[in-house]
Amino acid sequence: xxxxxxxxxxxxxxxYDFYEPKIYRFILFKxxxxxxxxxxxxxxxxxxxQSIPNFKARGGVxxxxxxYRIARNQVIDHYRTKRDHADLEQVDKEFTPSLAVAHINSIxxxxxxxLEKVWTAVQKLEPEHQDVIVMRxxxxxxxxxxxxxxxxxxxxxxxxxxxxxQKLKNILTEKA
Amino acid sequence: xxxNELLKxxxxxxxxxxxxxxxxxxxxxxxxxxxxxxxxxxxxISEGRFGASLVMTSIIIVxxxxxxxxxxxxxxxxxxxxxxxxxKAEAQAIDIQIQLTSLNxxxxxxxxxxxxxxxxxxxKEKEVANDDSALIAELKKMNGETEVEITQPVEADPGIDQAxxxxxx
Numbered sequence: 001x002x003x004x005x006x007x008x009x010x011x012x013x014x015x016y017d018f019y020e021p022k023i024y025r026f027i028l029f030k031x032x033x034x035x036x037x038x039x040x041x042x043x044x045x046x047x048x049x050q051s052i053p054n055f056k057a058r059g060g061v062x063x064x065x066x067x068y069r070i071a072r073n074q075v076i077d078h079y080r081t082k083r084d085h086a087d088l089e090q091v092d093k094e095f096t097p098s099l100a101v102a103h104i105n106s107i108x109x110x111x112x113x114x115l116e117k118v119w120t121a122v123q124k125l126e127p128e129h130q131d132v133i134v135m136r137x138x139x140x141x142x143x144x145x146x147x148x149x150x151x152x153x154x155x156x157x158x159x160x161x162x163x164x165x166q167k168l169k170n171i172l173t174e175k176a
Numbered sequence: 177x178x179x180n181e182l183l184k185x186x187x188x189x190x191x192x193x194x195x196x197x198x199x200x201x202x203x204x205x206x207x208x209x210x211x212x213x214x215x216x217x218x219x220x221i222s223e224g225r226f227g228a229s230l231v232m233t234s235i236i237i238v239x240x241x242x243x244x245x246x247x248x249x250x251x252x253x254x255x256x257x258x259x260x261x262x263x264k265a266e267a268q269a270i271d272i273q274i275q276l277t278s279l280n281x282x283x284x285x286x287x288x289x290x291x292x293x294x295x296x297x298x299x300k301e302k303e304v305a306n307d308d309s310a311l312i313a314e315l316k317k318m319n320g321e322t323e324v325e326i327t328q329p330v331e332a333d334p335g336i337d338q339a340x341x342x343x344x345x
Contacts, residue, residue, distance in 0.1 A: 017200075046203050049203050119186075
């Protein structure tokens, strides 16, 4: 981490390899568009690399949380821009649950349907609930890391996570 | 399957390998920003500049308004019914009175000091001269010399006379 902060490209390359899939997943859940998710993930790491010398100044924030913060802001900016320039072409290209599940290799066909349902249910959650589900249960961030990424207290994250799971379960039962 | 287990299945979602390697190369090839200074410093500098400009503007406004008000204030010479000659004469009269008062004081004070300082030394000189002449005459008699007048006339200070005259008058 220190080498990456001091500007060593190979050290940051290792961080990229470790965090890129997590950030990509997080963004994909938010934008539901493969190319957009890739583009935004690229921008997140570009921004992180360019501003990593200032990372040390942000005392107490883990690197993972810092990356997720950048990703969240990128998604917010993306939606802001998209809202201003929305057109029909973009809507047609939207990601479908089956496309999302198609990303997952080596899964049984019967699981495929279940995963599609969960994907659709997660999309119906509020943004904060979505974030906490992805960070805590998919990317397996600690409560502290999630709290720092979402700029909330650890207690608030525990409450949020409980509510998010309850809502997700409710959506899935309603569908069933 | 448990919800938790289903969610963990999404961990297998990955980006395109080609995209990943390309993006990684582009990111690492880009230049890093120089370490920026404290986030407060530019703010303080900009605020300082703003404050300085505000102070300068207020100084200029005060100077302009002040200059204008001075210019618009009527000249003392242009006041109707103001008798400058009369004021001048009055001022001069006050000066004269002061001079006269000090002169009276000097006249009152001067003779006293002259008496104390000027008269006493004359008396002393005369006494000393008499004592000395008697002693010298005696010594000369003993030596068989003829008596010589050694006493010199004491010159009176003309200033003392003037002061005395002024006191009498």
